[in-house]
Amino acid sequence: MVRLTAACAAVLLALSACSDSGSGSDASSSDAAxxxxxxxxxxxxxxxxxxxxxxxxxxxxxxxxxxxxxxxxxxxxxxxxxxxxxxxxxxxxxxxxxxxxxxxxxxxxxxxxxxxxNQLQIATLPGNPHDIASLRDLADDELQVVLCDAEVPCGAAAQRVLDAAGIELTPVSYEQDVKSALTKVELREADAALVYRTDVNAAGDAVHGVAFPESAEAVNxxxxxxxxxxxxxxxxxxxxxxxxxxxxxxxxxxxxxxxxx
CATH class of the missing domain: 3.40.190.10 (Periplasmic binding protein-like II)
Structure with missing residues (x-):
């Protein structure tokens, strides 16, 4: 039945093409229907x-x-x-x-x-071994923190919340997109990263998410x-x-x- 239907449709399409050869329709953008x-x-x-x-x-x-x-x-x-x-x-x-x-x-x-x-969260190592509970905790010199580059939306949002909170960070690296920042934590190459809550959710058990109220200052x-x-x-x-x-x-x-x- 499926093959028969397809065959009939092909015949109808051919007849339509014969009767309207000058239509010039673009098959790459719309089908016969x-x-x-x-x-x-x-x-x-x-x-x-x-x-x-x-x-x-x-x-x-x-x-x-x-x-x-x-x-x-x-x-x-x-x-x-x-x-x-x-x-x-x-x-x-x-x-x-x-x-x-x-x-x-x-x-x-x-x-x-x-x-x-979208809103920022702190992504930490699984189990949050450094007990990161707030944005200010990221200023600890013993922590390796990753941020997105300021030219990237997640980096611009991170800078806005840090400025609003009066916090200065010296990250170990600036990444070109949010997935790269998150990967640093997933691979245990960093202790924490400022990323989107959606990326924390998508990572599952590979990271631990910490919400912080200052994120409301930079919702993208x-x-x-x-x-x-x-x-x-x-x-x-x-x-x-x-x-x-x-x-x-x-x-x-x-x-x-x-x-x-």
């Missing part, structure tokens, strides 16, 4: 890796014939790639500041939409936008709809620890 098809390329902040990977699988299942390709990394590096001409359909950033790099370069096809927010908005001259605009808009307006998209994100916009 008007839904998205082909490959959609999404540049997304590293902290979105787990949730967007899951949503990408949901998207492919809901839209047969589509494939979602992701490039995850520091939002500033991704923005630089986009403004430098890297082909992509969607950009999801971990801060409005890095999104502005793209919008000010006229690479956004419309107004970005904030779809979630996450905007998403379709890119100008997107190779697959139909699929780009459909993926953005999944993330921003669908109940399933918001459920996956909030279950991971993201805050509603």
């Amino acid at each position: 008007g839904g998205p098809s082909g490959t959609v390329t999404v540049f997304a902040a590293a902290s979105l890796e787990e949730t967007f990977t899951a949503l990408g699988e949901d998207f492919e299942e809901a839209h047969p014939g589509t494939e979602v390709e992701f490039s995850f990394g520091g939002s500033d590096s991704l923005a630089a790639g986009i403004t430098g001409g890297a082909p992509a359909d969607v950009f999801a950033s971990a801060s409005p500041a890095t999104m502005e790099i793209v919008t000010e370069a006229d690479r956004a096809a419309g107004e970005p939409t904030v779809f979630v927010r 908005d996450y905007p998403i936008v379709e890119l100008q001259d997107a190779p697959n605009a139909d699929a780009a808009r459909a993926f953005i709809d999944l993330v921003t307006t669908s109940a399933e998209g918001q459920r996956v994100l909030t279950d991971a620890g993201f805050l509603a916009p």
Whole structure:
């Protein structure tokens, strides 16, 4: 029955092509029924890796014939790639500041939409052997602490909370994205790192999370936008709809620890 249905659909498609040979429709962006098809390329902040990977699988299942390709990394590096001409359909950033790099370069096809927010936590070694209980504890000279680089949204947020609390840190390293900072703790190359609560959740038993009230001073908005001259605009808009307006998209994100916009 499936093979017969597919064969009938193929005949109907062929007849349609004969009767409307001048339509010029792009098969890479929409299928015969008007839904998205082909490959959609999404540049997304590293902290979105787990949730967007899951949503990408949901998207492919809901839209047969589509494939979602992701490039995850520091939002500033991704923005630089986009403004430098890297082909992509969607950009999801971990801060409005890095999104502005793209919008000010006229690479956004419309107004970005904030779809979630994120908050910092302290990631420590499993079991929290150094008994880190507050942000101020990170100033202990005997602790090896890792921060994201200030150009990266998680680093900018960390600097805001440290400045607000009047705390000065000398980290053992500055990392180019939040996953790299977290990995230092997971590999026991650092005692603690300031990362997002979602990354602590995703790491499971590999780290221990410590919430701190000062994190409320630097909650990051996450905007998403379709890119100008997107190779697959139909699929780009459909993926953005999944993330921003669908109940399933918001459920996956909030279950991971993201805050509603």
